[in-house]
Amino acid sequence: MFDIKWIRDNPAAFDKAMESRGSSQRAAALLDIDDRRRTIIVRLNEAQEKRNALSKQIGQAKAQKDEAKAQALMSEVATLKDFIPAGEADERAVEKELRDALAAIPNMALDDVPFGEDESDNVEYFGPNGTPETAAPRRPPRPAFGFAPKEHFEIGVAEKDMDFEIAAKLSGSRFVVLKGQLARLERALGQFMLDLHTQEHGYLEVRPPVLVRDDALFGTGQLPKFEDDLFFTPHGEGRLALIPTAEVPLTNLVRETILTEEALPLRFTALTSCFRSEAGSAGRDTRGMLRQHQFDKVELVSITTPEESINEHERMLACAETVLQRLGLHYRVMTLCTGDMGFGARKTYDIEVWLPGQDTYREISSVSVCGDFQARRMEARYRPAGEKQPPRYVHTLNGSGTAVGRCLIAVLENYQQEDGSVLVPEALQPYMGGLGVIGGR
């Protein structure tokens, strides 16, 4: 969420940022609300000041048993009796108007984010000061096949243990039932990723709720604008949402707090199921388990100072890349252009894994730095170390590390054998009881 004071001071920059993100928001309309708001506040404050001063005098008069004087003062205050409640109501209304307007505005892209309209304008990224040559050694090569590689759901093991028909009977479309070694392989992937991030990357493992309140969703920016993407369940008088990503509970872990600077950075990771209604995706990726209503994901969230968030973004990307490197999966990294970024992001890297069966790259991780955008919505601040300074908003980052279901697809497609079996990447074998291949005879 934007700071109205910043918009007041930088209206041209704000308009430019909105235009580059394809938003029709402009500073003038917001500042008009702000002007009305400030006028109301000034008038209200003056009236309150007068009331408070007179009330204090009434207290003194009563203490001195001067009833006549007290009565005179009380009748004077009575003239404010209508104005103050009305002014308070006006203030509440205009504050809400401003907050509602600000809450619907997407974050501003960082200066080095490429300008563009959609995913065709995204730009490949090779690391800080990187080139294709410097990035290549870290990235596993594409596998070579002596046969035509199949899509994941056509591979022998999947035809046996990846059951969309029974899932449809249970739950409808966009659900899957995994069985046997495929079920175990997905579990192994989640365990492997969690162990990697907790043991080597310094993340704290968290088991959060997967049902959350509207407030938490507002904090990370899913509400109020993206209600249609969520599943809700009734609860008491209200409702709870199933999380679309563990970003929601992990980031909200610091909501409404003032941290000490020494506590930063905070790094959280969680393996959870995620739930998305995919309302706008009818007809897209309907075959296979690429786009499901329910999927598992290992999420990474960092809470940092403003000074450190850019560095943390690169670090988090590297943490996510390590997953694919250890699994021997070929991938590329894209910097999302201004038009393709999510609502709360200032800059986003997508990691796209190579899927030989589809003969294309598909997103398997998205790593975003949000600046103080979410922190403002959550009221998450920290107190700078040293000399007395006011609290500042923290910066928040989130990234997938990685999507487990899509990673399963990638393993199947990249390690498939002509006979329908699939080799188990070395890094996963300890999690598979030493098994080197699944689906073989």
Place this chain on the structure above:
RNA sequence: GGAGAGAUGGCCGAGUGGUCGAAGGCGCACGCCUGGAAAGUGUGUAGGCGGGGAACCGUCUCGAGGGUUCGAAUCCCUCUCUCUCCGCCA
């Protein structure tokens, strides 16, 4: 689901109609003490909004929202959450 207790500053904890944004403690910051440190000691230390170049001033905030009152942390109503006991339950 039933009964009861509670929610106060970064943290703990006093405070039942006026001078209370709020005692005391912890923590933190600065100073003194010290060869240096610890201990001790002194001072300071909430946040939001508005006005102002600034110093500063005003206002709001004691879980949230309404209400009573000239005046509310304190009284009333509604809600949320936490704790204890009972019931149910993986």
